[in-house]
Structures are given as structure tokens and as C-alpha cells.
Amino acid sequence: MKHIEAKNVNVYYGENHVLKDIDLTIKENTVTAFIGPSGCGKSTFLRTLNRMNDYIDTFRKKGKIFIEGKDIYDKKVRVEELRRKVGMVFQKPNPFPKSIFENVAYGLKIHGISNKMEINETVEKSLKQAALWNEVKDKLDKPALSLSGGQQQRLCIARTLAVKPSIILMDEPASALDPISTAKIEELIQELKEKYTIVIVTHNMQQAARISDRTAFFYMGELVEYDKTSVLFTNPSNKQTENYITGRFG
Amino acid sequence: MKRSGEVIIEKVLALSGIITILTTLGIIWVLISESAGFFADIPLTDFLFDTEWTPLFAEKHYGILPLLSGTFLTTLIAISTALPMGIIIAVYLSEYADKRFRRTVKPMLEILAAVPTVVYGFFALTVVTPFLQQFIPSLGSFNALSAGLVMGIMIIPVISSLSEDALYAVPKSLREASYGMGATKFQTSFKVVVPAASSGILVSVILGIARAIGETMVVAIAAGQQPNLTLDPRQTVETITAYIVQVSLGDVQHGSLEYKTVFAAGITLFVFTFLLNNVSFWIKKKYQEKYE
Numbered sequence: 001m002k003h004i005e006a007k008n009v010n011v012y013y014g015e016n017h018v019l020k021d022i023d024l025t026i027k028e029n030t031v032t033a034f035i036g037p038s039g040c041g042k043s044t045f046l047r048t049l050n051r052m053n054d055y056i057d058t059f060r061k062k063g064k065i066f067i068e069g070k071d072i073y074d075k076k077v078r079v080e081e082l083r084r085k086v087g088m089v090f091q092k093p094n095p096f097p098k099s100i101f102e103n104v105a106y107g108l109k110i111h112g113i114s115n116k117m118e119i120n121e122t123v124e125k126s127l128k129q130a131a132l133w134n135e136v137k138d139k140l141d142k143p144a145l146s147l148s149g150g151q152q153q154r155l156c157i158a159r160t161l162a163v164k165p166s167i168i169l170m171d172e173p174a175s176a177l178d179p180i181s182t183a184k185i186e187e188l189i190q191e192l193k194e195k196y197t198i199v200i201v202t203h204n205m206q207q208a209a210r211i212s213d214r215t216a217f218f219y220m221g222e223l224v225e226y227d228k229t230s231v232l233f234t235n236p237s238n239k240q241t242e243n244y245i246t247g248r249f250g
Numbered sequence: 251m252k253r254s255g256e257v258i259i260e261k262v263l264a265l266s267g268i269i270t271i272l273t274t275l276g277i278i279w280v281l282i283s284e285s286a287g288f289f290a291d292i293p294l295t296d297f298l299f300d301t302e303w304t305p306l307f308a309e310k311h312y313g314i315l316p317l318l319s320g321t322f323l324t325t326l327i328a329i330s331t332a333l334p335m336g337i338i339i340a341v342y343l344s345e346y347a348d349k350r351f352r353r354t355v356k357p358m359l360e361i362l363a364a365v366p367t368v369v370y371g372f373f374a375l376t377v378v379t380p381f382l383q384q385f386i387p388s389l390g391s392f393n394a395l396s397a398g399l400v401m402g403i404m405i406i407p408v409i410s411s412l413s414e415d416a417l418y419a420v421p422k423s424l425r426e427a428s429y430g431m432g433a434t435k436f437q438t439s440f441k442v443v444v445p446a447a448s449s450g451i452l453v454s455v456i457l458g459i460a461r462a463i464g465e466t467m468v469v470a471i472a473a474g475q476q477p478n479l480t481l482d483p484r485q486t487v488e489t490i491t492a493y494i495v496q497v498s499l500g501d502v503q504h505g506s507l508e509y510k511t512v513f514a515a516g517i518t519l520f521v522f523t524f525l526l527n528n529v530s531f532w533i534k535k536k537y538q539e540k541y542e
């Protein structure tokens with residue numbers, strides 16, 4: 001089933017035309033990687049999918065984006081509901097300066113869930129899903145900032161899972177982490193794919209090749225090539241894609 | 251080899267530092283030695299537990315409690331006014347206002363702090379009190395309420411400005427994390443940004459309290475000059491500072507016991523503001539460590 005569908009999307013920051021005629025469809029329960037040189041618009045496109053760019057004054061968008069068939073920029077859409085459904089994990093782990101428990105419970109509380117048992121259960125379940133439960137189950141009331149970077153990032157994933165999204169957007173989620181933490185995050189993404197649709201931006205070609213089902217190559221604001229990961233990395237149909245993945249530029 | 255110009259500058263800087271330290275030490279020395287004279291005549295227990303303060307009357311009592319209660323009451327009213335207002339203004343400026351508005355309004359607020367306090371005093375006495383008397387007939391023409399309220403307005407900039415700095419310093423990534431989970435701007439401001447800035451806000455509140463305790467003109471003019479052991483905001487009260495002005499401006503003889511009461515009151519004031527400053531310094535240090 002089509003989960004995300006972008007139709008002829010153009011994005012501008014003021015006069016700067018940063019995304020050009022993007023057409024792309026993402027299926028349910030898949031991992032899609034966005035690759036491309038710095039400044040090509042990967043983050044911008046990712047952030048149009050949960051309307052995170054709404055806060056930038058100069059941001060303008062043309063074209064349409066549908067999630068589960070609904071136009072997410074429609075006036076009737078509540079952006080808070082959209083973001084609940086489309087979660088986001090950022091490049092640098094950004095836990096709140098609260099306890100581990102409070103970090104995961106935060107999303108539930110802001111959405112009006114106050115039943116203690118329900119909150120406890122969801123916190124535990126989310127931490128288990130994020131493969132962090134065993135490491136933190138005895139210190140849930142400790143500050144989140146006392147965790148290691150890799151643990152903090154998994155906490156951020158748990159926090160996102162707690163509000164029960166169906167899509168998770170990840171913007172270079174492992175780029176600030178050591179190789180072991182990175183491997184854990186990658187493994188986690190593989191498991192989460194069963195239940196969620198994942199879109200991940202990465203600068204790491206091997207990572208894209210390892211974890212994604214489909215890969216989109218962006219270059220200077222254009223979607224140059226979008227195909228099955230196995231095809232795009234072994235037999236790209238575009239010269240620019242080939243140059244990029246073989247490291248001849250970017 | 252240093253150039254001689256640099257050597258001179260260095261010496262001048264060191265000298266001004268030394269002068270400042272010596273002045274402070276001198277003040278503390280005078281406070282201690284003069285109040286030692288006071289406590290030689292008046293037992294400490296009288297000072298701490300007597301419920302009247304009447305050194306200028308025929309029947310003399312030397313209990314600091316009425317002055318402390320006056321100081322406590324006006325400070326409490328001031329902080330109860332300034333804290334909510336200051337934080338709302340700080341949140342508005344840091345989270346809601348656009349950059350241009352923030353750039354214009356913040357300095358304007360800081361001007362509030364530059365208005366001479368005597369002006370605030372007369373404002374309290376001649377505007378606020380008559381206005382409040384329409385609703386509270388039992389309000390005296392000198393009262394703790396008006397003085398406290400106006401003092402609160404006066405310290406709003408202390409709290410709003412320092413709190414705003416603290417809020418503004420909260421990393422953008424925390425706000426994004428909150429929005430990313432579907433939080434509204436209001437939820438993000440009050441459940442993430444304000445708590446993350448809480449130590450900075452606390453410091454601003456403590457400095458505001460120190461400012462209120464040390465404030466003199468407003469209370470001397472609008473709260474009256476009658477030591478009164480009460481927590482009723484409608485009544486006349488006298489604060490430690492107002493008492494010190496009263497004696498300093500009167501014709502009390504130098505070296506007399508009445509004269510020495512000023513130093514006993516002064517050292518009490520000093521102890522409180524000193525403690526508050528240290529607490530705020532300590533919080534600031536802890537807070538810096540946390541983000542480093």
C-alpha cells in the first residue's frame with residue numbers, strides 16, 4: 001500500500017529553489033534511504049513530510065504530499081495529529097533534561113493520556129522496542145543526559161515510538177555515534193520495519209545499502225534516481241548516481 | 251619584556267581591584283564593630299525574640315521581628331507579582347514574539363529598571379493606594395500592599411530579562427524534539443523550555459528577591475514608617491531599609507545606642523542579601539557544569 005506520496009513538490013527558501021519537481025511514492029513497512037551530497041535537499045524534503053519546516057519564515061512549498069491518502073498541507077489537518085503519526089529522530093541525540101522515564105512519557109502526557117498504568121506499560125514497551133529496556137530498567141528515574149550517546153539516541157527512538165506513529169523519519173540518526181552504537185541502531189531499524197514505515201537520510205553508502213529496501217538519490221534539489229536499493233547500488237541507470245555511489249564526487 | 255605602558259595598566263587594574271575589596275571589607279568591619287557596640291548593651295535574645303521595635307520612643311524595645319516581618323511581607327507581595335508577570339513576559343519574548351519585537355521591547359523593559367525608585371515610591375503612594383482604596387476601603391494610606399505591588403513591577407525586568415536569557419539559551423533541538431512528537435507551542439514552552447531553563451529562572455528570582463529586600467525608597471514612602479509585627483498587607487509596616495533611612499535622616503546623636511541600632515539592622519540585612527547572592531552564585535555554577 002502507498003503510505004507516502006509526493007506529487008510534483010517544489011520547495012523554496014525565499015528565492016532559493018531547493019527542491020525541484022519531486023515525485024516519489026513510499027510503500028508501507030519499508031525502509032527508504034535518502035542519499036546525496038550535502039545541501040542537495042534531503043533534510044528539507046524529510047522535514048516537509050511532518051511539516052517541520054512550517055516554522056521557517058521563508059519556507060514555501062508547491063505541489064502536494066499525501067500520507068495515507070490525505071493531503072497533509074490541507075487546512076483541515078491538525079499539524080499536532082500529523083506529527084503524532086509521523087515521528088522524527090534527529091541527527092544529534094536530543095533527550096529532554098528530564099528523567100529517562102519522563103522522556104518517554106512526555107509524548108503520552110501531551111496527548112492527554114493520564115492513566116498511570118497505561119503510561120507505565122507504554123514506556124516499558126517503547127523502551128523494549130528501542131532495545132534499551134535492559135540497560136535502563138533499573139534506573140528509569142535517572143537523568144536521560146547521564147546515558148551514553150548511543151543510549152540517548154535509542155531513548156529518542158523510544159520516545160518517538162511511545163506516541164504510536166506509523167512513519168518514522170530519521171535524519172542521519174547514527175552520524176554522531178560510534179560504530180557499535182551505529183550497528184545497534186541499524187539492527188533496530190531492521191526490526192522496526194515490521195511495524196513502521198521508515199525514511200532515513202544518510203551519508204553512509206554502506207549503511208544505505210545494508211538497511212534500506214529502496215534508495216532515493218538527490219542531487220541539487222532534484223530526485224535523480226529512485227529504485228530498489230540492490231538495483232541502485234549495483235546497476236544505477238544514471239551517470240550522476242554512479243559517480244556519487246562510487247565516490248567520484250560529493 | 252613587557253612594555254612599560256602595559257605594566258602601568260596592569261598596576262592600575264590591580265589597584266582598582268584592591269580598592270574595591272578594601273571598601274567592601276571596610277563596610278563589613280564598620281557593620282560588625284558598630285553592631286558589636288549595640289549587642290554589648292542589648293542581649294541577642296531581646297533582639298531576636300522581642301516583638302516590638304521602638305528604639306526611638308520613650309519605652310524602648312529592640313526586637314527585630316517587626317522589621318523582618320515588614321521586609322518579608324513587602325518582598326513576598328513583590329515577588330508574587332513579579333514572578334508570574336516576569337515569566338510570562340520572558341516566555342512571550344523568547345518563544346512567541348518575532349525577532350524585531352523582541353529587539354525593541356527587551357531594552358524598553360530594561361528602562362523600567364532605570365526609573366529612579368523615588369518615582370516608584372510616589373507612584374505607589376499617590377496613584378496605586380488611592381486606586382486600591384476604591385476596592386479595599388480598609389486599606390491604610392500607608393500600606394504594605396501598594397508598596398509591595400509597585401516594588402513587584404519594579405523588579406519585573408530583573409526577572410523577565412534574566413529568565414528570557416535562560417529560555418533563549420535552551421537549545422533549539424529540544425523544541426524540535428517536542429514539536430516532532432506533536433506538542434503544541436504552548437506545551438513545548440511550558441513543559442520543555444521553561445523546565446530546561448529552570449536554574450536560570452531560579453537565579454533571576456533570587457536576585458529579584460535580593461533586590462526587593464534591599465529596596466528602600468518605595469517602602470519608605472508608601473509603606474509608612476511604623477514597625478508593625480503583622481502579615482496583613484492592608485496595614486502600615488516598616489522594613490529594615492526604611493528604618494535605616496528614617497534614623498539616618500533624623501537627628502539621632504552619633505555614637506548613641508539609637509544610632510547603633512542602624513548597624514544592628516544593617517547587619518541583619520547584610521546577612522540575608524549575602525546568603526541570597528551566594529545561593530544564586532552556587533546555582534549558576536551548578537547549572538554551567540550541567541551544560542558543559
Ligand SMILES: Nc1ncnc2c1ncn2[C@@H]1O[C@H](COP(=O)(O)OP(=O)(O)OP(=O)(O)O)[C@@H](O)[C@H]1O
Pocket residue numbers: 013016018036037038039040041042043044045056058
Ligand atoms: N532554514 C533554512 N533557511 C534557508 N535555507 C535553508 C534552510 N535550511 C536549509 N537551507 C538550504 O536549503 C538547501 C538544502 O538544505 P538541506 O539541509 O535540505 O540539505 P541536506 O541535503 O540535508 O544537506 P546535509 O547533507 O548537509 O544535511 C541548502 O542550500 C541549504 O542552504
Ligand SMILES: [Mg+2]
Pocket residue numbers: 042043044171201
Ligand atoms: Mg541534512
